[in-house]
Amino acid sequence: MTNEIIKQKIAQAVQILSEKDIDLWMTFVRESGTIKDPAMDMIGGVGCTWQSALMINKDGDSTAIVGSLEVENFERFSGYKNVTGYVKSIREPLNEYLAKKNPRNIAVNFSRNSNLADGLTHGMFLILLEHLKETDFGKRLISSEDIISALRGRKSKTEIEIMKEAIKVTLEIFDETTKFIKQGKSEIEIANFVKERAKARGFGLAWEEDHCPSVFTGPEAKSAHAAPCDRKVDKGHLVNMDFGIRFEGYCSDLQRTWYVLKDGETKAPAAVQKGFDVIRDSIQKVADNIKPGVTGFDMDSIARNYIVENGFEEFPHGLGHQVGREAHDGGGGLFPNWEKYGNLPFLKIEESQVYTIEPRHYVEGYGRATIEEEVVVTKTGCEFRSKPQKELILI
Amino acid sequence: MTNEIIKQKIAQAVQILSEKDIDLWMTFVRESGTIKDPAMDMIGGVGCTWQSALMINKDGDSTAIVGSLEVENFERFSGYKNVTGYVKSIREPLNEYLAKKNPRNIAVNFSRNSNLADGLTHGMFLILLEHLKETDFGKRLISSEDIISALRGRKSKTEIEIMKEAIKVTLEIFDETTKFIKQGKSEIEIANFVKERAKARGFGLAWEEDHCPSVFTGPEAKSAHAAPCDRKVDKGHLVNMDFGIRFEGYCSDLQRTWYVLKDGETKAPAAVQKGFDVIRDSIQKVADNIKPGVTGFDMDSIARNYIVENGFEEFPHGLGHQVGREAHDGGGGLFPNWEKYGNLPFLKIEESQVYTIEPRHYVEGYGRATIEEEVVVTKTGCEFRSKPQKELILI
Numbered sequence: 189m190t191n192e193i194i195k196q197k198i199a200q201a202v203q204i205l206s207e208k209d210i211d212l213w214m215t216f217v218r219e220s221g222t223i224k225d226p227a228m229d230m231i232g233g234v235g236c237t238w239q240s241a242l243m244i245n246k247d248g249d250s251t252a253i254v255g256s257l258e259v260e261n262f263e264r265f266s267g268y269k270n271v272t273g274y275v276k277s278i279r280e281p282l283n284e285y286l287a288k289k290n291p292r293n294i295a296v297n298f299s300r301n302s303n304l305a306d307g308l309t310h311g312m313f314l315i316l317l318e319h320l321k322e323t324d325f326g327k328r329l330i331s332s333e334d335i336i337s338a339l340r341g342r343k344s345k346t347e348i349e350i351m352k353e354a355i356k357v358t359l360e361i362f363d364e365t366t367k368f369i370k371q372g373k374s375e376i377e378i379a380n381f382v383k384e385r386a387k388a389r390g391f392g393l394a395w396e397e398d399h400c401p402s403v404f405t406g407p408e409a410k411s412a413h414a415a416p417c418d419r420k421v422d423k424g425h426l427v428n429m430d431f432g433i434r435f436e437g438y439c440s441d442l443q444r445t446w447y448v449l450k451d452g453e454t455k456a457p458a459a460v461q462k463g464f465d466v467i468r469d470s471i472q473k474v475a476d477n478i479k480p481g482v483t484g485f486d487m488d489s490i491a492r493n494y495i496v497e498n499g500f501e502e503f504p505h506g507l508g509h510q511v512g513r514e515a516h517d518g519g520g521g522l523f524p525n526w527e528k529y530g531n532l533p534f535l536k537i538e539e540s541q542v543y544t545i546e547p548r549h550y551v552e553g554y555g556r557a558t559i560e561e562e563v564v565v566t567k568t569g570c571e572f573r574s575k576p577q578k579e580l581i582l583i
Numbered sequence: 584m585t586n587e588i589i590k591q592k593i594a595q596a597v598q599i600l601s602e603k604d605i606d607l608w609m610t611f612v613r614e615s616g617t618i619k620d621p622a623m624d625m626i627g628g629v630g631c632t633w634q635s636a637l638m639i640n641k642d643g644d645s646t647a648i649v650g651s652l653e654v655e656n657f658e659r660f661s662g663y664k665n666v667t668g669y670v671k672s673i674r675e676p677l678n679e680y681l682a683k684k685n686p687r688n689i690a691v692n693f694s695r696n697s698n699l700a701d702g703l704t705h706g707m708f709l710i711l712l713e714h715l716k717e718t719d720f721g722k723r724l725i726s727s728e729d730i731i732s733a734l735r736g737r738k739s740k741t742e743i744e745i746m747k748e749a750i751k752v753t754l755e756i757f758d759e760t761t762k763f764i765k766q767g768k769s770e771i772e773i774a775n776f777v778k779e780r781a782k783a784r785g786f787g788l789a790w791e792e793d794h795c796p797s798v799f800t801g802p803e804a805k806s807a808h809a810a811p812c813d814r815k816v817d818k819g820h821l822v823n824m825d826f827g828i829r830f831e832g833y834c835s836d837l838q839r840t841w842y843v844l845k846d847g848e849t850k851a852p853a854a855v856q857k858g859f860d861v862i863r864d865s866i867q868k869v870a871d872n873i874k875p876g877v878t879g880f881d882m883d884s885i886a887r888n889y890i891v892e893n894g895f896e897e898f899p900h901g902l903g904h905q906v907g908r909e910a911h912d913g914g915g916g917l918f919p920n921w922e923k924y925g926n927l928p929f930l931k932i933e934e935s936q937v938y939t940i941e942p943r944h945y946v947e948g949y950g951r952a953t954i955e956e957e958v959v960v961t962k963t964g965c966e967f968r969s970k971p972q973k974e975l976i977l978i
Contacts (some may be wrong), residue, residue, distance in 0.1 A: 218698055223621055299706045310705045311700075314695055367882065
C-alpha cells in the first residue's frame, strides 16, 4: 500500500514540476532515523542512513542515490525508477546525474514559510554545496516550498480513501464517547477512555498524546490546545472534544459538542441551542462557498462575520487548516489576515485539498460550542468527508 | 524523572561551555512535532510549536524563549531557569537577551560531521540570520558539534543507571531467546518472539523494527544490518542476534552467539570454539586497555590485529560506537582510520562515555561469531555494564 501511494506521489510530483517550471527536485538526507525530513514520508517510504539524494525530474525520471547497503530496501519498498548505490562518497554519482540532466534549477527542502518544506538541515546544505563546488549547480538551488505545498495538498484517490476511513473510525469513537460522558466524569477520564478506544483498535493518535484528545467541560474550561484536567462534567455543561487518529500514515481531526441536561430539562436552554446552531450554520455557509480559486481568507471571513453578526465573539484562531500526513498539513489554510499567517490566507484553494472547518465560540455560563468537520474540495465545490454534526448531542 | 535528567544535562552543558570557551549555546527550533532537532531530547524535554530559542549560557543562566501558549509547559516540564513567552514574534525578546549577554560566540546546531549536532534546518538558519540582521551576532555563530559531542557522551549517574536497567532487561530477553531457539525456527520467528517479549514488557526498540533484532543463522547468513529472513536454524549452525531496547529514552545494544549441536556432539567443534574464544578474548583485551585519553583508533586496532593474528578476516566495520539516547550516539567511536569515519577515530576517549565493543568474524561452514558488550569508561579504565558472554551458548 505505502509503496503504491509513494509511486502516486512521485508521479504527481513530476506533473507539479512541469506546472511550476522546475527541472529537478532533490531531497537530500542522512540518518533519517534520527532527524527526518518531513518530505520523506511522502516520497521516500524507507529510511536513509548515509547521505542520500532522492531526485524527481520534470522529464519523468526518478532516481535515488543511496548507500550501497540500502539499495535493496529502496528497490523493494520505494517507487524510484532508478536506484544507484555508492560505497565511499555520494559526490561522484550525484555530480554524474546532474551533469547528465543539467537542470536549470534544483529545488531543495528549505523554507522560511513552511516547516513541512524545511527538512534540509544547515549542515547538509553545506555538504551539498561542497559536493557541487566544482560545478555551477550550487547557484541553481531554490526552495521546494511550492512543490511540497502542492504535493501535500492535492490528495490522490488512495489518500482520500485512507483519510475517509480515518474519519469514519474517529466518528465511531466519538459515538462511543457519547455513551461514556456523564456527570462526575473528569476531562482526564474521558480523554483516557478515548485514547484506550483508539489504542484497542490499533490506531495511533493524530497529535501529541497530552492533548489528543482535548476535552473541555463547562463554563470554566480553558483555551484551545490545553491538556485535559480533573475538572468534572456537571449538569448544565457544554462538553466538547477535539480528537484525531493516525491511520496508514494519515490523520483525522474532528470536534463534537454535547450538552448535559439539568434536572427537569428535556432540551438545551435557548442560549445554548442558539450557540450551537450558529456554529453549525456558519460551517454550512462556508461549505456552500468553498471551491477551487477562492481564498482561505474569504472562507474564514464568511464564518467569522456570521458569528459576530449573531452576537458572539469571534474565534481567536483560523477557521480551518489542511489535513494529511500531519493533522496540520499543506500550505494555505482558511486563515484571517493576521501577521503570523503570512501570505498563507491568500493562496488559492485547489481541487482535492482536504480542509477542516472549525469555528468556535463561548456560550456564557455553559462553555465552548464548537464543531470541526473535514471537507474535500471538488471541481465545483466541496464534499463533507465527515457526517456533519447537525444536532447538539444531549446527555 | 525526565525533568531531573534535563536539569542535569543543562548544568553539565554550562560546564562544557566553560571548558570549550563558548559563551552561549542556542537551540533554535519550531514545530518539533514534525521535525525534531536531536538536541531537544537532551535539553528540551517538551515540544515547541512556534519559533523557540533554548539558550544555555556559560555564566550559568538558562533561558527559553517560547510561544506564549507554551510557557506553562516549559515552566512545568523543562529545566530552564527563565522562561519568556512571546505572542507575535520572537525577534524582540531574542535580541533583548543577546544584547544583555553580548556573547562573543554563539553555538548553534549545525554540523557536517555529526548528524546528532545538525538539527537546525536551513530555513530556520535563514530566519535566525534575519532576526539578527541589525546586530553583529549573525557573524558570531559557530557549530555546536563539540558541545553536543561532549554532552551526549559524558553520561550522568542517572543516565548510567537508566542504561544499566536497559541492559539488564535486554540480557533477560536474550536468556528467554536461548530457550526459544531450536532447529526449524526461522530467523523471522526468532525476531518476532524477541519483539513480542520486549513489547509485552512495555519496552520500545532501540532502532528500526525491520532489523531490531537482526538474527543470523548458519553459514549462509547475510551481512550486518540485514533484516531477518525465513532461513531456518539447523544443527551445526552458529546463530547470533543483535538487539536493543529503548527504556526511558535510552538505548541498549548487545549481541550474543549460540551454537546448535549436531547429533552426537556434546560441545562445539574446535573451529567454532576457537572462533568464539578469539572474539571473547579480543573484547577483554580492549577492555583491559580502554581508559580516558586513549583514542578509539587504538582500541579498534587492538581487536582487529588480534583477530587477524589468529587467522580470521578483519571485521568490515568499526569495533564499537557510543550508546545513549540513540543506539549510535555521541561523536567519537572505536573506529579504524577509514575515510568515512573522518576524524572521529582520533577523538580522545573520556570518562563516563558508554561504548559498545563488537568485533565479529566468520567461521567457515558454521556462520558468524560475534559478541557485543557495553562498557562505561571510568577514571582509570572501564567497567562492563553487560555481564560479558564468556562461553558459547549451546542449544
